[in-house]
């Protein structure tokens with residue numbers, strides 16, 4: 001049986017496999033859908049909503065929404081752009097992101113998304129929340145000021161490292177990442193080589209003593225906007 | 236003490252078979268026993284259940300009835316929803332504070348009594364009301380608040396607070412509560428069940444094939460009564476057709492929508508019939524187990540409901556070969572919640588039943604495909620099960636004829652707020668708001684909130700509209716606001732509610748609702764500009780579109796519906812800023828810290 005289906009994305013017809021998410025199918029066709037919580041190799045999560053697209057006019061998270069024959073997906077309409085831009089701004093104002101002092105700068109997916117969306121300063125008022133830092137671990141620290149609650153570390157620790165170092169606690173605006181110990185990160189099984197460490201899209205989980213090893217100017221998003229690799233891979 | 240705690244916690248876990256599915260039950264018991272689920276207890280539970288401690292902590296920190304910090308032996312939870320506020324919450328709150336000598340969120344020095352606020356507890360028709368541990372106290376006054384504290388200090392026993400018993404089964408010896416039913420209008424579908432003979436519908440169903448039962452429900456055009464209005468027969472069909480070794484039927488008795496209390500009355504007066512309805516549904520979809528998810532606030536009904544189940548088991552109406560029907564085995568258990576509105580959302584409800592925090596799940600797969608523990612599951616509202624009985628009793632044709640086009644049958648409404656006779660009203664779909672307001676004694680209403688906080692607020696020009704799925708849809712909540720009320724305050728309260736009850740999983744709901752409320756408060760404080768209204772509109776629309784579940788998809792409704800229906804109220808509060816200044820920027824406040832540090836006042840910006 002032919003398990004290929006086709007659908008329309010931004011006036012282009014593309015083929016996809018049954019069961020694939022819209023985001024994955026688009027990527028295979030060289031179409032970049034901006035995303036933050038979604039990461040290849042991890043189970044889909046659908047929390048950041050940056051990858052929102054319109055499917056037959058209805059907003060859906062493309063990282064969790066499967067393709068279906070004949071759907072019409074909007075990935076670059078003005079409405080989609082505005083929704084995504086506002087969500088990215090929300091992530092900035094919800095935390096304390098000081099890009100100019102952050103060693104993730106240039107490698108940070110949130111920052112790179114902001115540039116891609118032309119955000120120079122959020123139009124929403126900052127919330128300046130009080131968040132804490134856990135520097136107890138010899139090799140890794142957590143700075144919750146920069147956490148975007150994407151849950152990549154939660155999933156990576158479980159799905160890739162075979163551990164349970166991270167999990168969400170609290171609800172609503174109090175939601176935050178906690179570690180699997182009654183005390184601090186140093187009391188967990190986390191090792192510097194864990195996938196959960198490097199998978200953080202922002203500067204919330206950082207390896208110690210390697211900061212600025214890659215100089216500014218040579219970093220991931222210093223020359224080309226985020227998503228360029230996907231857009232170039234297929235022409 | 237440490238040793239004692241260790242053995243108690245271990246025993247509690249063992250009672251639940253050391254099974255992590257029962258984590259919520261375990262946590263509730265530990266909380267009741269020790270006044271908190273401490274870090275120590277979390278470690279012990281994690282060990283017994285063989286799960287990461289952070290997963291236990293994750294569940295503990297999600298539910299408002301659980302806490303890591305110690306609470307008093309008695310917790311007074313005063314309901315602060317909008318209706319209670321309109322009925323004297325402030326004064327009652329003050330009386331409690333003064334009499335206890337503590338503020339909300341605090342515990343008396345002797346560790347005996349804690350004082351807290353809680354959102355709607357399903358008692359809006361007898362507000363102000365509070366929960367004292369499991370007991371419900373209603374129609375509170377300042378005198379009564381002081382008396383409650385005295386009784387609690389004297390006896391240490393919340394049961395002693397119940398002096399006059401309520402009507403109907405509220406007076407039943409297993410309930411013994413002072414709650415009132417306030418049934419004002421019994422209709423043809425649901426409350427008529429009180430007169431019809433029990434188990435006839437079940438007998439009829441068991442004489443048919445499951446597919447015939449489903450077809451009957453489809454012919455009746457029954458749609459779910461929990462709010463979303465999904466066709467019930469179709470949901471049953473999907474669940475029946477789905478692949479799975481086991482299937483589950485789940486009764487949603489979480490009733491958390493502010494202003495709704497009809498399920499509470501149905502659970503009180505028709506529990507046996509609700510279980511009968513669940514049994515029929517179980518038969519139809521091919522389930523052997525049913526779960527009733529009962530909101531923690533209704534714990535006072537727990538023993539009564541358990542006894543009702545036990546009687547059904549004794550009578551052969553549950554268990555092996557139900558009513559002698561070979562190969563139809565079916566039983567029901569009750570899962571108590573622990574204070575979380577989001578757990579009424581069906582996938583969050585499933586997470587909660589599985590022992591997790593109540594985060595909704597990604598869809599697809601839908602519960603009908605993969606629900607509780609991954610098995611096909613069908614979730615229906617309490618009232619939906621009642622309607623099924625009448626359909627089988629009186630016929631699908633009879634049912635389909637009732638109501639309005641597209642909305643067959645009746646709807647049980649919970650009416651509260653500024654009206655003469657708050658309470659329960661069952662009408663055929665299609666009743667106008669005008670007629671309803673006349674019946675409840677609220678002809679001077681300035682605004683009506685239809686469908687709870689997540690519904691919409693309408694004004695006089697819309698009073699000819701009708702209650703049905705295609706016009707004004709509601710899970711049952713009708714809140715009435717008289718001319719003396721401040722609409723924006725009501726809206727602000729609803730936004731506060733959503734912020735507190737959001738699970739925080741997705742960005743637009745977690746952050747967006749806070750931003751919405753900040754802008755609303757800017758307008759309320761007189762600092763708003765006309766452009767802020769457009770901003771609210773656009774942000775609200777984006778949150779609705781991009782949120783992951785029904786909570787965020789409806790939370791901007793109070794703002795969006797009032798912007799539409801009460802625009803002049805907003806317009807009167809905003810003004811164009813002509814000097815290009817930001818009216819929100821308060822230079823004095825910005826300078827306060829520096830002034831404190833330097834120990835002198837600013838010479839440029841004098842007060």
Ligand SMILES: Cc1cc2nc3c(=O)[nH]c(=O)nc-3n(C[C@H](O)[C@H](O)[C@H](O)COP(=O)(O)O)c2cc1C
Pocket residue numbers: 458459460461462463464465467487488489490491492576577578579580581582614615616617619784785786
């Ligand atoms: C935030 C939220 C809270 C909800 N609360 C309830 C509830 O308390 N009771 C209920 O029956 N349905 C509630 N629902 C709707 C359920 O998700 C689901 O649609 C319903 O239980 C299905 O039953 P029905 O088809 O019989 O109406 C809620 C939905 C959302 C999004």
